[in-house]
Amino acid sequence: MSESLDTKITANPLIVLREEFDDWALLFNPDTGNTFALNPMGVFIWKILEQGELSSAITRKVCESTQDAPPDAEKQVEDFVLEIVRLGLARKEGERDS
Amino acid sequence: MTLSLMKIPRSVDIEITNGCNLRCTYCSHFSAAGDVDRDLPTEEWRRFFAELGRHGVMNVTLSGGEPFYRQDLQDIVASIVENRMRFAILSNGTLIEPEMASFLAATGRCDSVQVSIDGAIDITHDSFRGEGNFVKAVNGIRTLQRSGVPVTVRVTIHRKNVRELDSIASLLLDGIGLSSFSTNAASYMGLCRKNTELTQLTAEERSLAMETMLELVEKYPGRISATAGPLAEALMWAEMKEASRLKNPRMEERGFLTGCGGPFSNMAVRADGAFVPCSQLGHIVLGQINRDDLLDIWQNHPLLWQFRNRRLIPLSSFEFCRDCPYADYCTGNCPALAYNLTGEINHPSPDACLRLFEQQGGRLPERLLHPTPVT
Ligand code: SF4
Ligand code: SF4
Numbered sequence: 001m002s003e004s005l006d007t008k009i010t011a012n013p014l015i016v017l018r019e020e021f022d023d024w025a026l027l028f029n030p031d032t033g034n035t036f037a038l039n040p041m042g043v044f045i046w047k048i049l050e051q052g053e054l055s056s057a058i059t060r061k062v063c064e065s066t067q068d069a070p071p072d073a074e075k076q077v078e079d080f081v082l083e084i085v086r087l088g089l090a091r092k093e094g095e096r097d098s
Numbered sequence: 099m100t101l102s103l104m105k106i107p108r109s110v111d112i113e114i115t116n117g118c119n120l121r122c123t124y125c126s127h128f129s130a131a132g133d134v135d136r137d138l139p140t141e142e143w144r145r146f147f148a149e150l151g152r153h154g155v156m157n158v159t160l161s162g163g164e165p166f167y168r169q170d171l172q173d174i175v176a177s178i179v180e181n182r183m184r185f186a187i188l189s190n191g192t193l194i195e196p197e198m199a200s201f202l203a204a205t206g207r208c209d210s211v212q213v214s215i216d217g218a219i220d221i222t223h224d225s226f227r228g229e230g231n232f233v234k235a236v237n238g239i240r241t242l243q244r245s246g247v248p249v250t251v252r253v254t255i256h257r258k259n260v261r262e263l264d265s266i267a268s269l270l271l272d273g274i275g276l277s278s279f280s281t282n283a284a285s286y287m288g289l290c291r292k293n294t295e296l297t298q299l300t301a302e303e304r305s306l307a308m309e310t311m312l313e314l315v316e317k318y319p320g321r322i323s324a325t326a327g328p329l330a331e332a333l334m335w336a337e338m339k340e341a342s343r344l345k346n347p348r349m350e351e352r353g354f355l356t357g358c359g360g361p362f363s364n365m366a367v368r369a370d371g372a373f374v375p376c377s378q379l380g381h382i383v384l385g386q387i388n389r390d391d392l393l394d395i396w397q398n399h400p401l402l403w404q405f406r407n408r409r410l411i412p413l414s415s416f417e418f419c420r421d422c423p424y425a426d427y428c429t430g431n432c433p434a435l436a437y438n439l440t441g442e443i444n445h446p447s448p449d450a451c452l453r454l455f456e457q458q459g460g461r462l463p464e465r466l467l468h469p470t471p472v473t
Contacts, residue, residue: 016182018154020104028156030182031206035156 008093009081010052015089017046027089036087041066045080049090055081101406107365107396109157110150111377114143114174116369118164120190123226124256124290124297127163132380133288134370138387140170142371144177146387151181153393157209159186161377163369166193172201179205187211188252191238192231199245210248213239215279216256218265225258226297239274251279255307255327256297263310271318278320281311283327286438286449287378299328301460308332309463326432326450335452336466338427348426355408355444357429362406365396375405378434379443408433408444418446422453 016028023040038046044065048058059077063069070076084090113127115137127133150158158178165171165187178185184207191213202208213235217223223232242249251270253259259266270279283304284290284297299307307328315322315329324330341349358376366377373384373395384390384399395402413419413430422428430436431450437443448454 014182016151016154016156018106018108018156020106021102026154028154028182030156030179030184033184033209 006054006056008052008054009049009058009085009090010093011046011049011090012088017043017050019043029089036084036089042080045077046084049081049084052093101362101409103362103397103406105397106153106393107155108363109159110155111159111161111364111366112143113162113367113369113377114160114165114171115163115168117167118162118190119167119193120164120228120231122190122228122289123293124254124284124288126285126287126290126378127161128289129292130288130378130380132368132374132377134368134372134380137168137369138371140173140177142388143174146367146371147177147181147183149388149392151183155183157184157186159188161188164190164193166198172198175202175205179207183207184209188214189238190214190227190231191235193234194238194241196241196245199241199247202242203245203247208247210250211242212250212252213242214254215239215251215266215270216254217259218262218269222259222262226256236274239276243275249276251276253279253281254284255281255299256284257299257303258297260299260303260307260310263307264314267314267318267322271321278323280323280325281327281329282324283307285326285435287434291438301455301458304328304331304455305461305463309465312463312465331450331455332463332466335455336462338424338452339462339467341427342423346427352429353413353426355411355413355430355433355446357431357447357450358433361402365392375402376434378432379405379437382443405433405443411444413446416446418448418451424452428452 014029014031016030018026018028020026023043025038025043027036027038027046041062045058045062048061055078058081059074062077063073085092113132116134117137121128166189168174175185186209189211202211215223215235216227217232220232224230239249253266255263270276283299286294286298290297308331311322311329312332322329361375366374367387368374368380371387373387373390374380375382375384382401384401385395413425413428419425430446432447433443435449436445436447439448
């Protein structure tokens with residue numbers, strides 16, 4: 001994971017994790033009404049973000065949690081977290097609400 | 099058919115008060131099972147909203163009675179917002195003050211306030227809602243609009259406004275400038291049961307309403323909707339009739355009592371805090387808020403499962419539907435109406451029965467049965 005991304009990332013406390021079918025879930029932004037679907041791995045990552053975590057540690061925890069992580073797991077996690085941040089669902093440390 | 103269930107309802111419909119300043123002739127609430135003798139104090143609702151928020155419920159719809167009749171409505175709404183949910187309000191529109199409208203707008207969480215307007219002029223609207231209430235309701239809409247609150251209107255079609263539908267559409271869309279409105283019809287529930295002759299459409303009037311509503315849908319594309327009443331029925335019945343004419347195979351999700359998807363995504367609470375599957379089925383009490391666990395009721399209550407499982411009952415098993423050419427394309431429609439008309443929830447609703455409508459002399463609009471070919 002790139003150096004610049006290795007900051008602490010924390011879930012936006014306004015966002016609701018809504019567990020729906022099986023282990024899938026929705027992230028719900030009550031201010032906009034928008035939802036974002038999460039697969040079970042996304043839910044696992046979100047729960048880490050709720051505590052706040054360094055991005056490198058997030059990847060490590062995800063890889064440790066699965067026995068057969070694909071070779072590009074690190075990249076997938078990184079992209080997912082970046083997307084979550086881009087959508088305003090989580091924040092990098094030091095960033096403020098826009 | 100498999101029935102998969104989300105872990106918690108997406109939305110909860112709450113009759114936040116049993117009080118109302120009006121007594122509309124076809125009100126579905128008063129004299130029905132949801133017409134209870136007490137309202138809960140603010141604190142009880144606050145506790146309940148905290149539970150909803152913890153579980154990830156997304157939307158709350160407040161109805162009544164009349165929600166704006168409650169003096170503590172701002173505290174109630176504030177608690178919904180604090181618990182990370184959005185809300186909608188169903189209202190008669192007559193008690194909406196500018197200060198309240200500004201408050202609702204400032205929350206940023208209001209999906210809509212739906213106001214009932216049933217006429218293009220006061221005589222029509224007030225005939226069943228009481229003198230002076232048309233002007234008050236229209237003022238209520240304008241007050242909401244000025245504050246930037248999203249407003250919708252519900253038009254209940256009945257015997258006195260069925261010949262006025264085009265002027266009502268014009269008032270709402272051209273005059274008041276709403277982006278859209280929806281329609282239903284006075285149905286056999288609550289006070290309407292006592293006033294059916296006065297209020298409910300005959301087959302002939304229903305045919306007229308269908309024809310007019312379809313014309314209006316063409317005139318105002320995308321701005322008029324319906325999930326019940328003549329417009330919804332016309333569209334669904336034309337589809338059924340065509341499928342039957344072509345002898346098509348059974349349509350997906352049809353041929354069984356599938357007319358209501360509510361218990362798979364919604365729950366309701368009466369003004370006294372009783373959990374019920376739907377506001378229109380207030381007699382099926384599943385528990386009490388702040389005493390019983392919402393999650394447990396949602397996932398395990400046998401009555402709620404019985405209600406969901408009606409989807410597995412084929413229409414062919416009812417004497418009522420015997421030899422019906424539409425049975426493979428029909429859903430049996432609303433269980434609450436079925437209950438009010440037949441005393442059974444597990445029964446098709448005679449009110450939404452195409453065969454019965456035709457037997458009573460009802461006609462579907464020609465434009466649906468023989469659409470003009472596009473050249
Ligand atoms: S229809 Fe609405 S406004 Fe009219 S009496 Fe019933 S609850 Fe009150
Ligand atoms: S009799 Fe009526 S309710 Fe039964 S299948 Fe036919 S149209 Fe539907």
